[in-house]
Amino acid sequence: MLKMATTLKTALRALRRNPLRSALTTLGIIIGIAAVIAMVQIGEGSSAAIKQTIANMGANELLIFPGQAVSAGVSFGGGSSVTLTSADAAAIARDCPSISAAAPSVNARMQVVRGGMNWVPQFLIGTTPAYLKIRDWPLAEGRVFGNDDVDGANEVCILGQTDVKELFPSGKPLGKTILVNNVPLRVIGVLTKKGANMMGMDQDDIIIMPWTTMKYRVSGSALQNQNQSASAASATFSTSQLYPETSQSLYPVESATEQQDLPQPVSFPNVNSILVSVPSSSQIPQAITEITALLRQRHHLQPGTPSDFNIRNMTEISQALGHTTQLMTNLLTGVALISLMVGGVGIMNIMLVSVTERTREIGLRMAIGARPGDILSQFILEAIVLCLFGGALGILFGQGLSMAVKSLLHWPIQMSAPAMVASVAVSVVVGLVFGYYPAWKASRLDPIEALRYE
């Protein structure tokens, strides 16, 4: 240990004796480490931005649909049973630790009228304020309805860009009123443009309102998925009208008494689906497990019976996200390794030059009693000290570089503490590896030859 301290002191003294050479040697590692830090930080920023973009496409979202209804062996397809409630959505948001938000969704297709204009939006959705957070969809103007609007089933709505264009050719929809199924809704907000989704559906063709408004004022039934004109059309061309003789009732007509005796359908606040967001795609399996357990408990399902709901994730998008992340990580690692290699070779170069230049000094040290091992450890220590010093400066420079990129080019930057720790560790290793050969060469010098070297 004492010997090590002495050798370290010798190495430090030797470095101080030729500051220019030491600075040049350090420069290689400074550039290497700075490049690594800047690359990793810029790269991780870009990577995070790309991930965010893909996540916005729905990679971190889960959709919960009610299960299928089956009657006498005939399946009515997914979503046909009535099992999910807005309370389920609230419970998921409250009790599942792996999810960040949950919003119920009540859908319909209905005609929307504004003055002389009318339009049938692709998406007519009743939900909670959490919906826009989950879809990461900011407003262009106005405000989002609040939870009090949901509680009061207030007649307010938010329009997508396409509906603004169709219903308000003059623009300025805020504060105006539209009619949905003859219910007047006040426009309080306008969404930013999102474009088509992966299926080619226009996502901006959307009107969002509190789910209570949708359920209890506008739609009445979540299963009423036809629009007014369609029902009018079917009324016009019903088979009973075309073929009056076939209009025989299969069942006897209910009497008023019978109608009184039949139990009325309970007012069941069912929703068409629940949209859930998960903080990161890696937590999706955990979130699915938690939601399944919670909903089975809430729906009083016995073990062994099938679930009365389906959870779907965006596998395609998640995979794209996973692949992109992997690719970015590999790319960054490659770039970092190459930078460090360049720095390391630079160190080796100058150390080799330094050994040649200091041949006489090495010869003298050996003549006055330095063993080959002493020379070896002195030169390795010199390399390591330079690399540590260079690593520290490199971190500062790299940090400055990425800051400059951030403020001048407005690229996204992500600070990376692991990159700093790793690059210092790596710089010591680089010093060891690339300092070893010159040090070994120095230690193998013949003192007689070395002393005579000119």
Place this chain on the structure above:
Amino acid sequence: MELIKVGNIIKTYHLGSSDVQVLKGVSLSIMPGEMVALMGASGSGKTTLMNILGCLDRPTSGQYLFDGQEISSMSVNQRAAVRNRKIGFVFQNFNLLARTSALENVLLPTTYAEDGLSARQHRQRAMELLDQVGLGDRMDHEPSQLSGGQQQRVAIARSLVNNPRLLLADEPTGNLNTHTSEEVLRMFQKLNAEKDITILLVTHDANVAGHSRRVIRISDGLIADGGFQSPSAAVAAGSASDAKR
């Protein structure tokens, strides 16, 4: 007992396919407290013999006892330790570390000496030695700020810092003018007389050799003259060192 006892040393260099015998059976001995000059023309094997005597090189065959230890069979590290503790080197071109103070230069051999002394004790000794060679006021000067004679005096102080048994000086005055040469040589004589340090001067200059008490001449790889002390001188030297003890 002899400090240096060399018996029938042969040194052969392999140059390509042919072998060149540089030392062809050299025998000599040096007693403690002697001041000896090793003289020879260039190509006589003088430098090769000096390298072997300084434990920098090993003979191809023959026996070399230094201070009672057989050197020819020692490992690289053992020879490094012998050089560090028992031999002080003074070179023709001084070989001081540039941009390093005189004091640090003198301290250099102590870096490799595992003698159990503290850094402060080493420092103390280095300062005393610089005082003795007359550079007590230049301890912080770097070699570039010192004259040739002063640089060689720093080198002498450096060679003495580990209390060596032998001081090996290779053409110590080769780069100095006549006046400073004389100064340095007188310093060697003083060290030999007062400190009882054995000194071996390697030189081709008869004037330098004249400052020593015995001259060993080497010619064509063989000792021509003076390989062993004459009996009368031995008695004189012996009594001199006895008187000092």
